[in-house]
Amino acid sequence: MSNDAAHAHDDHSHGHPTGIMRWLTTTNHKDIGSLYMWFAGFMFLVAGTMALVIRAELFQPGLQFVHPDFFNQMTTLHGLIMVFGVIMPAWSGFANWQIPLMIGAPDMAFPRLNNWGFWVLPVAAFLLILSLFMPGGAVAGGWTMYPPLFIQGGISYDMTIFAVHILGASSIMGSINIITTILNMRAPGMTLMKMPLFVWTWLITAYLLIATVPVLAGAVTMLLTDRNFDTHFFNAAGGGDPVMFQHIFWFFGHPEVYILILPAFGVVSQIIPTFARKPLFGYASMVYATASIALLSFIVWAHHMFTVGMPAAAQLFFMYSTMLIAVPTGVKVFNWVATMWKGSMTFETPMLFAVAFVCLFTIGGFSGLVCAMTPVDIQIHDTYYVVAHFHYVLVSGALFSIIAGIYYWLPKWTGHMYDEKLGKLHFWMSVISMNITFFPMHFLGLAGMPRRYADYALQFAEFNAIASVGAFLFGFSQLIFLVVILKAIKGGQKATDQVWEGADGLEWTVPSPAPYHTFETAPVVK
Amino acid sequence: MDTPSNRVLLKKLIVVTIGMFGFGYAMVPFYYKICEVTGINAGDDQVLAKNTQVDASRTITLELDANVDAKLPWKFEPVQKSVTMHPGEMVQVLYDVQNLADHEITGQAIPSYGPQLAGQYVKKIECFCFTGQTLKAGEKRQMPVVLVLEPTLPKDVNTVTLSYTFFVQPGSDKAAAGKTAKEVHG
Helix, strand or coil, X not given: CHHHHHHHHHHHHHCCCCCHHHHHHCCCHHHHHHXXXXXXXXXXXXXHHHHHHHHHHCCXXXXXXXXXXXXXXXXXXXXXXXXXXHHHHXXXXXXXXXXXHHHCCCCCCCHHXXXXXXXXXXXXXXXXHHHHHXXXXXXXXXXXXXXXXXXXXXHHHHHHHHHHHHHXXXXXXXXXXXXXXXXXXXXXXXXXHHCCHHHHHXXXXXXXXXXXXXXXXXXXXXXXXHHHCCCCCCCHHHCCCHHHHHHHHHHXXXXXXXXXXXXXXXXXXXHHHHHHCCCXXXXXXXXXXXXXXXXXXXXXXXXHCHHHCCCHHHHXXXXXXXXHCHHHHHHHHHHHHHHHCCCCCCCXXXXXXXXXXXXXXXXXXXXXXXXXXXXXXXXXXXEHHHHHHHHHHHHHHXXXXXXXXXXXXXXXXXXXXXXXXXXXXXXXXXXXXXXXXXXXXXXXXXXXXECCCCCCCHHHHHHHHHHHHHHHHHHHHHHHHHHHHHHHHHCXXXXXXXXXXXXXXXXXXXXXXXXCCCCCCCCCCC | CCCHHHHHHHHXXXXXXXXXXXXXXXXXXXXXXXXXXXXXXXXXXXXXXXXXXXXXXXXXXXXEEXXXXXXXXXXXEECCCEEEECCCCEEEEEEEEEECCCCCEEEEEEEEEECHHHHHHEEEEEEHHHCCEEECCXXXXXXXXXXXXXXXCCCCCCEEEEEEEEEECCCCCCCCCCHHHXXXXX
C-alpha cells in the first residue's frame, strides 16, 4: 500500500509514461474517464451500424440484404452492446471525469482498481465481436439471453456469457470505487445534501449496480453450467424451469434500466439550472425521488413477463407497483420544468438536448405506463410498441443526456469551446430523425407487428420505410458529433474557467482544460 | 487515497457483492417454494388437463380373466380379478406371468371379450398382447394393459369381461417344435 502511494507521488513529480503505456498504466481519473468515453463512442458506432443493418433489412417487406439468422444476431448484439458497451461505460466515463471534480477529491478512491475496471472492457468487447465469426455466428437469442435458446447455441453463446461476466465485473469494480469516493473523499463542508445532483444519482446508481449485477452474474453462470456442466436450472427436460431465468434476469434487468437512466437525471439536473440561470427547483425532493425510484425498481420486475402465466394477484401487484414509479419520476419532470419557469434561459446545445430529454423521455415514460397495464401489455408484449417505448427512454433519454453532458463539460475537458453551429445542427438532425425513426413504431406495435423478425406483413410497409429513413438520418447525424468533438480537441475558442455564465459547482473553479491533477489540497465548501 | 476508511468500505462493499451473487442462487429454491405455495407451475396438473370425456354417471365392472393353452407351460393370472371404471376413463390393469419350463419360450396373448360386442368399445393404449412375450426359463414378470372404455358403450352393458389366452408363438418353443406349431396353426 505504501508502495502505491509512493508511486502515485512519483507520477506527478516526474511526469508519466508516454505513448500506449501512458494509457495502459494510467490511474488518473481524467485519463480513465476519457478512455471510457472513447470506448463507449467506438462501441456506439459498432452497435449503431448493427442497428442500420436491421433497419436496412426492414426498409421493405421480404428478405433483401441479410439472412434471418444474421438479422437475429444483429438485434441481439445491438441490444447487448448498446446497454453494456455504450450507455454503461459512457456513464462510468462521466463518473470518472466529473465525480472527483464535483466533490473536490484529488482522484478516485482506488486508482488501480479503476485502471483494471476499464481495461477489462475491451476484452469483453473483443469477445462479443469475435463471436460473430464463430461457427454458427454470434448469439441470436435476444439480448435478454432467455433459455431455452441460450442453452442450445454454439461456442459464441459461451463467449457472450463470459463477456457478460467481464462487463459485470467491470461495473462492480467501478461502482465500489464510486461509492467509496463519494462517501469518504468529499471536500470539507460538502455534506451529502450539498452534493451536486449528478453525484447523488451516481451514488444511488452505484448501489443499484452492486445489488443487481451480481444477480445477473449468477443467472448467466447458471446458463453456463446448464450448457456445459449438466446442471438443469433452466432445462425443463432435467426438471428445471426456463421461466425462472426470466425472474432472475429481470430482478437484475429492471434496476438495470434505472442504472442506465438515473445518471441521465443527474446530468439534466446540472444542465437545466445552468442555462435557466436559477438553482435547481426542489433539490431535496429530487434526491428523495431518485432514492424512491431505486427502491421501487426492485419490486416491479415481473412487468416484463406478464405473459408467462402468473396469478392475477401477482399481475395486479406488479402493475400497481410499476405505476407507482410514475410518481417520483413525475416529481422530477415537474422540478425540471419549475426550474426553467421564469428563468433567463438561453439555448446552447447542451440545453437543447436537455430540454429535448425532458420532453421525449416523458413520452417514453408515458408509453411505459401504457405497457404497465397488464391487460394492455398482454396485447402489446413483444411488439414494436415496446421497441418504441424503450428507445424513447434509452435514445432520447439516456443517450441524449450523455450527448448533452458531453457538450456541457467538453470545454472543461478540452479547454476549447465546441463549434456551436455544428452542435445545433447535430441537435436538430438528431431530434428530428430520432422521432422519425421511433414514433412510427408505436403505430406498428399497436397494429400488431412483432419485434425481432427479419420480415413483416405488407400492411406494415409504410411505417417501416419511414422508420428506416429516420434511422439512417440519425446514424449519419452522429458523425457530426464526432467532428464537433475532434474539432474541440484540436482547437477552438478558449474556454473560460466557468465556461457557462450560469454554471455553479466545484468543477467550474478549476482551469479549463482541467489540469492533470486537481484538488490536491481540498477546497472548502461553505 | 488508499486510506484505512476506504479499505473498510471496500471490504463491506465486496461482502455485499458476494452476498448478492448468492442471492441470485437463493432465488432458485425460493422460486420453487413460491410456485408450490401458490400452486402455479405444478407441471403435471397443467399437462394432464381434466378429461372431459369421462362419463361419471355410469360405472362399469371390468372382469379380468386369464387362460393358458395346454401346450404352453406358463402360469398366467390377473393381479386383480376385477376393477370398476367409468366410460372414458383411462385405467391400467396388471397381469402376472411366469414361465415354468426350463427353457426360453415366446408366447402370444390373444384377447376375447364378453359380451362379444363390447370388444369394439375397448380401446387399448398399451398391451402385452401387442407383441410376443419372451420369458427365460423360470422368469416371472408383471405386464400392464392400459385401456379406455368408449363412452358410446351401450347403456345396457354394465359388466365387461376381458379375457386373454396365451399360446406358444409358432417356432419359438425349440423343445416342443414341430407338433406344437402345427397344432396352433390348425
